[in-house]
Amino acid sequence: MFFMMDSQPEFTQPIRTRAICFLLISSLIYIAPIVCLILAGIHSYDDYISDWKFWNFATISCFIIYFLAHCIQIFGQAKHDKNLEEKSEFPDEERFQKNQKRLNNVKLILKTVYFILSLYGFYISYNVLDVLETGDYRYEFYWAFFLYCTFSLLIFILPVVVFLFGRILDLKRSLHEKTVENLKCLI
16 A cells, blocks of 8 residues: 555554553563662762762662663564564574573572672661661661662562462472372272
8 A cells, every 4th residue: 555654564553552562661660660769869869979889889780780681581582483483494593592591590690689789788778777867868868778679679589489389389289189199098
C-alpha cells in the first residue's frame, strides 16, 4: 500500500508498541529506587556532598551495572530466539551458550557484591540513625538509604526463602510418599 510508511505489516505495530511500553515500565521499576535514592541524597546533603560515602556510590554503581548486564542478557536471548524462529539451523549456538554463561557469572558476582554492599549499608544506616537526632541534616538521607537497603535485602532474601520453602515442601512430599509406600508393605 502507498500509505504505509513502515515496511512491517499492520498487525505487528500493536505488538511492538506493547513490547516498548512493557520495556519502559520494567526499566522504570528497576531504575526508580536508584533515582529516588540519588535525589534524596543530593537534596538531604545540599552543600555537604562530601559526606556522600563510597559505599553509597558503589551500591548504586553495582546495581546499574547489574541492570545493564541483565538487559544485555535479555537482548541476546531475544535476538537468539528470533534467529531460531527465522532459521531452522542453529547459528553460533556454542558461542551463544558461552556468552549466556559468562553473563550469568557476571550477574552472580554483581548480585553478591550488591548484597554485601546493601547489608553493609543497612548496618551503617541503622547505626547512624540510632545516633542521629531527627533534626540533623543527615537524618533524611540515612533514613532514605536505610529504606533502600532494607528493600534491597528483601529482594534478595525473598527468593532464598521461597527456594528453601519449596525445597522443604518437596522434601515433605517425598517423605510422605515414602511413608505411604512403606506402610503399604506393612499392611
